[in-house]
Amino acid sequence: MRALIYKSTGSWYIARGEDGQLYNARVKGSFKVEGLTSTNPIAVGDEVNLNPEDEADNVATITDIHDRRNYIARTSPHNKNKHHIVASNIDQTLLFATLKDPKTSQGFLDRFLVSAEAYHVPAILVFNKSDLFRKKEQELYDELWNMYTAIGYTVLKISLKQGEGIEELKTLLQDKTTLVSGHSGVGKSTFINHLFPDMELKTQEVSGWSGKGLHTTTYAEMFDLPFNGKIIDTPGIREFGLVDISRQELSHYFPEMRALLNNCQFNNCQHINEPGCAVKAAVESGEIAESRFFSYYNILESIDAKSY
Structure with a gap:
């Protein structure tokens, strides 16, 4: 049956089958290395074919991967010569940034935007912690807003702490698959918790699967939004290494x-x-x-x- 990858931990995957059921899935050995240059042969957002093995435990084998519409990759954190696919088949990406505590550098923003452009994924810049803005931060935000909107990007200012700008952001997520990224500490996880106030529901679904003891923040994971759409949470990125981009292009x-x-x-x-x-x-x-x-x-x- 056809299925969608919701979580990947390297060797085990969580996939939702077209029957609506969540499966703990593994890759067939030969499939894992065949002609693939990335550190992860399968990524969150991939559409695959599943062969259920043990229906009692919802265990299945991944037999095939469908062509990707697009994906975003970065240099592998473990091997600078290889690339790691962050997520695939996405409609847009939200990059969370802050101008204070911590300050996100423009260099990081621009590297991320270059990667989004290279992989044909529309990017939205979200500046959180506007409640901390003083004159200096507000002036910098205005400058960045003018600069990025002039070249076609959507730029938003929000305060998760004060609930400012969240409804506007939710509207942008509706009916789309969105990748959420950014440094640790910029409010990415807080935002996702805000979207799922009953986080127990979120974790209950996958309790008992093979990777239960793993740190959930280490891997990308997809969730179904309560208002139509999907969101992919990624671990906090310290730097964004570009791959497969030449000086010429x-x-x-x-x-x-x-x-x-x-x-x-x-x-x-x-x-x-x-x-x-x-x-x-x-x-x-x-x-x-x-x-x-x-x-x-x-x-x-x-x-x-x-x-x-």
């Missing part, structure tokens, strides 16, 4: 640069020292934000360091 994942690439004098322009560069001219005229160009430059340098 990086500028394509900055929307404001992408719009100008045909105006550069050289087809292979990397927008650093080349003459007749439309991107550098746009930075100088203020059409492209200087801070976004610095993010581009820093990412470009990091790709070089890895000898892509």
